[in-house]
Amino acid sequence: xxxxxxxxxxxxxxxxxxxxxxxxxxxxxxxxxxxxxxxxxxxxxxxxxxxxxxxxxxxxxxxxxxxxxxxxxxxxxxxxxxxxxxxxxxxxxxxxxxxxxxxxxxxxxxxxxxxxxxxxxxxxxxxxxxxxxxxxxxxxxxxxxxxxxxxxxxxxxxxxxxxxxxxxxxxxxxxxxxxxxxxxxxxxxxxxxxxxxxxxxxxxxxxxxxxxxxxxxxxxxxxxxxxxxxxxxxxxxxxxxxxxxxxxxxxxxxxxxxxxxxxxxxxxxxxxxxxxxxxxxxxxxxxxxxxxxxxxxxxxxxxxxxxxxxxxxxxxxxxxxxxxxxxxxxxxxxxxxxxxxxxxxxxxxxxxxxxxxxxxxxxxxxxxxxxxxxxxxxxxxxxxxxxxxxxxxxxxxxxxxxxxxxxxxxxxxxxxxxxxxxxxxxxxxxxxxxxxxxxxxxxxxxxxxxx
Ligand code: SAH
Ligand code: SF4
Ligand code: F3S
Numbered sequence: 236x237x238x239x240x241x242x243x244x245x246x247x248x249x250x251x252x253x254x255x256x257x258x259x260x261x262x263x264x265x266x267x268x269x270x271x272x273x274x275x276x277x278x279x280x281x282x283x284x285x286x287x288x289x290x291x292x293x294x295x296x297x298x299x300x301x302x303x304x305x306x307x308x309x310x311x312x313x314x315x316x317x318x319x320x321x322x323x324x325x326x327x328x329x330x331x332x333x334x335x336x337x338x339x340x341x342x343x344x345x346x347x348x349x350x351x352x353x354x355x356x357x358x359x360x361x362x363x364x365x366x367x368x369x370x371x372x373x374x375x376x377x378x379x380x381x382x383x384x385x386x387x388x389x390x391x392x393x394x395x396x397x398x399x400x401x402x403x404x405x406x407x408x409x410x411x412x413x414x415x416x417x418x419x420x421x422x423x424x425x426x427x428x429x430x431x432x433x434x435x436x437x438x439x440x441x442x443x444x445x446x447x448x449x450x451x452x453x454x455x456x457x458x459x460x461x462x463x464x465x466x467x468x469x470x471x472x473x474x475x476x477x478x479x480x481x482x483x484x485x486x487x488x489x490x491x492x493x494x495x496x497x498x499x500x501x502x503x504x505x506x507x508x509x510x511x512x513x514x515x516x517x518x519x520x521x522x523x524x525x526x527x528x529x530x531x532x533x534x535x536x537x538x539x540x541x542x543x544x545x546x547x548x549x550x551x552x553x554x555x556x557x558x559x560x561x562x563x564x565x566x567x568x569x570x571x572x573x574x575x576x577x578x579x580x581x582x583x584x585x586x587x588x589x590x591x592x593x594x595x596x597x598x599x600x601x602x603x604x605x606x607x608x609x610x611x612x613x614x615x616x617x618x619x620x621x622x623x624x625x626x627x628x629x630x631x632x633x634x635x636x637x638x639x640x641x642x643x644x645x646x647x648x649x650x651x652x653x654x655x656x657x658x659x660x661x662x663x664x665x666x667x668x669x670x671x672x673x674x675x676x677x678x679x680x681x682x683x684x685x686x
Pocket of ligand 2: 393394400437480
């Protein structure tokens, strides 16, 4: 009797970095002979790729884990893995909390999954959280989409924002070489991918750690240089990048984005707070005036650019007046989208130990008020699309209406229109926008004669 192949399931929490890591780990598992199972209950290997950015993200993992740990008592050959940022943060402590676990591995170890699993299959319980130099991985990721792909360009973060766990769990910045990045994108182009998103926690800090500075200290490898270096890869029609830090967002980068036709006019630049004293307490290294200047410069070069960001409300000591400065910034700038969060104290970060924490009531009240404003502003921003023709790269079916396909405009607005997915997937279609909502659009595909 031949054994049937072992099945695996990965559940991913958190940011795009984790999604990209999960795709690479899935690629490694497939190379090892595992096959994907949509149903976690039918899988023989379960991997949780976890996030610890806020307490609620972390707690979610524990509730999932409890259930699988029970299952392991009935099915002892079930392999249970916790990867990602909770794994890094908790390390050995996770094994004490959930002794059923086989492997606890931090994000820097994603490319080492095969080695680590071999140790597990020899009977060890393994914890891999020591800092490592991230090796280039030759495995093909198992990507979720056949149209758009993530490409890591820089791992880790060298900032020390006082609220944030990321530097603790993702380690110091490690940039991939431009050659390795271009080689990955070339393969994607050959495979039929149309859009790539370059990824990093502070993507505009790309290259600082690479050798090759000029004698006057300028770097030869910046994100701007990288955009020029990869721009002509055949087959790739759109290039995006995220997340940008206001400290490193230069006019040279903005000019490159305006000049390079494949780079989409969408910029995700978190500001966190609209108040200078709060920004200082957060150790963000810029003022709201500087942030506004960046957005003004972007709009000078690309008047229609979409701007999105992240913001935190209820940071320790934030007064009502300081919070109102955040409202004012949001109102003045008019974001196309804003990810908002109530401050969550994280273990191992300075702000968590301060004694000026705000109550949950104040935080959730501010969050609601901010969200209300964000939706109103986004709806206003959407109005500009009405009646316009937008280029939509078709990615998938509208899950709520199978007669429609969905894709994104260059400005990253989700757009729906009637059409056949088989025919349109991966194509850039001119779509006349007939209906707008705060965060999405509906339109009608134009036939060639109408464009
Ligand atoms: N590197 C990016 C953000 C990475 S974390 C940057 O510097 O902007 C993603 C977002 O999570 C942050 O932008 C922030 O808005 C939010 N965040 C991080 N730590 C948080 C905390 N302790 N409480 C609430 N939100 C937090
Ligand atoms: Fe966190 Fe700040 Fe680094 Fe962003 S820049 S990941 S918020 S420490
Ligand atoms: Fe979460 Fe780690 Fe990303 S903490 S937001 S998954 S870097």
